[in-house]
Amino acid sequence: MKALVLERVGELSLRDIDLPSDLGAGDVRIRLHTVGICGSDVHYYTHGRIGDFVVNAPMVLGHEASGTIIEVGTDVRGLKVGDRVCMEPGVPDLTSRASKLGLYNVDPNVTFWATPPVHGVLCPETVHPAAFTFRLPDNVTFAEGAMVEPFAVGMQAAKRAQISPGDTAVVMGAGTIGIMTALAALAGGCSKVLISDLSAEKLAIAGGYPGITGINIRETSLQEAVAQATEGWGADVIFECTGAQAAMHDLFRIVRPGGTVVFVGLPPEPVAIDISGATARECRMETVFRYANVFDRALDLIAAGKVDLKPLLSGTFAFEDSIAAFERAAEARPQDVKLQIRVDTESEAE
Numbered sequence: 001m002k003a004l005v006l007e008r009v010g011e012l013s014l015r016d017i018d019l020p021s022d023l024g025a026g027d028v029r030i031r032l033h034t035v036g037i038c039g040s041d042v043h044y045y046t047h048g049r050i051g052d053f054v055v056n057a058p059m060v061l062g063h064e065a066s067g068t069i070i071e072v073g074t075d076v077r078g079l080k081v082g083d084r085v086c087m088e089p090g091v092p093d094l095t096s097r098a099s100k101l102g103l104y105n106v107d108p109n110v111t112f113w114a115t116p117p118v119h120g121v122l123c124p125e126t127v128h129p130a131a132f133t134f135r136l137p138d139n140v141t142f143a144e145g146a147m148v149e150p151f152a153v154g155m156q157a158a159k160r161a162q163i164s165p166g167d168t169a170v171v172m173g174a175g176t177i178g179i180m181t182a183l184a185a186l187a188g189g190c191s192k193v194l195i196s197d198l199s200a201e202k203l204a205i206a207g208g209y210p211g212i213t214g215i216n217i218r219e220t221s222l223q224e225a226v227a228q229a230t231e232g233w234g235a236d237v238i239f240e241c242t243g244a245q246a247a248m249h250d251l252f253r254i255v256r257p258g259g260t261v262v263f264v265g266l267p268p269e270p271v272a273i274d275i276s277g278a279t280a281r282e283c284r285m286e287t288v289f290r291y292a293n294v295f296d297r298a299l300d301l302i303a304a305g306k307v308d309l310k311p312l313l314s315g316t317f318a319f320e321d322s323i324a325a326f327e328r329a330a331e332a333r334p335q336d337v338k339l340q341i342r343v344d345t346e347s348e349a350e
């Protein structure tokens with residue numbers, strides 16, 4: 001099967017590779033339609049590793065995917081050939097202790113597409129458990145379906161925040177994950193979201209959504225902006241979506257007493273946070289690792305028109321142009337929120 005293979009750091013090729021194709025009783029076979037490029041795919045391409053995950057052998061990239069079911073295993077119920085679907089890229093061991101506790105996203109034995117040594121899905125076909133495959137509502141496109149994966153991180157953040165109706169939120173960082181988190185926070189009941197960044201382009205995209213106000217920290221102090229928006233009280237929920245040390249200084253100066261800080265960004269190195277500031281406000285602190293049990297809810301919100309991911313699609317490349325797509329992604333243009341690759345060139349369907 002022809003796939004986009006990361007041969008080693010800095011070297012991609014579009015070539016034939018043998019990929020597992022056995023269909024188990026609980027599996028579905030999917031013809032891929034659209035696959036988004038994630039910051040992690042780009043990081044493996046440019047750096048060859050993320051933390052302890054090191055690319056030591058050729059690996060197919062891609063984990064934000066949608067497609068069409070072309071075969072179902074004998075035990076599969078509720079999905080059929082022809083269904084348009086998107087997939088959760090992480091498959092836990094469902095008998096594990098973490099899964100039994102309802103925390104399948106932190107199962108240490110989870111296998112996750114395009115995380116070494118597991119292949120991703122920038123290829124024509126894949127086999128996946130039906131339990132982690134979700135039918136797209138008719139009014140949700142393949143492009144939107146392939147954006148459910150990054151949106152699911154925002155959904156998990158909103159869930160972990162335990163938002164109350166009317167809460168004011170601050171999202172630090174207007175990257176893809178920050179914007180997804182801001183949208184999930186609004187859908188989850190926040191009345192308004194202030195989002196901070198140093199990039200005017202990113203803030204313009206985020207601020208294009210009703211309910212989201214961009215704060216350019218090159219021009220405006222985030223502390224002052226939050227104080228002004230909350231009559232000096234502080235925001236109910238802060239979502240940290242930068243992973244940057246500089247952002248951590250503000251966290252406990254902008255959260256209200258008794259408020260919540262949700263850590264979404266993953267600092268590459270340990271960072272310092274102001275524990276005294278946190279305790280003085282008796283803040284609740286939460287962490288987010290990917291997501292669990294949110295894909296179906298994300299699709300329901302998109303289908304209901306409560307979340308619109310379409311403005312975040314910055315470019316679509318043909319499968320043959322996958323390497324050019326990755327080169328563009330590696331440029332990290334500030335206007336690019338989400339780049340996608342259309343794998344299925346035959347079907348007309350959107």
Ligand code: NAD
Pocket residue numbers: 039153172173174175176177178196197198199202217241242243244246247263264265266267288289290291
């Ligand atoms: P990104 O690089 O596109 O976005 C980060 C943004 O933060 C950039 O726009 C940058 O300009 C901005 N920024 C940097 N310093 C800032 C500061 N001091 N104040 C305000 N903004 C600042 O990355 P992304 O893809 O959006 O991911 C964001 C973070 O989330 C990363 O750390 C990533 O590793 C992490 N992440 C976590 C999970 C999870 O499961 N917890 C999943 C995916 C990504």
Ligand code: ZN
Pocket residue numbers: 038039040063150
């Ligand atoms: Zn990702």
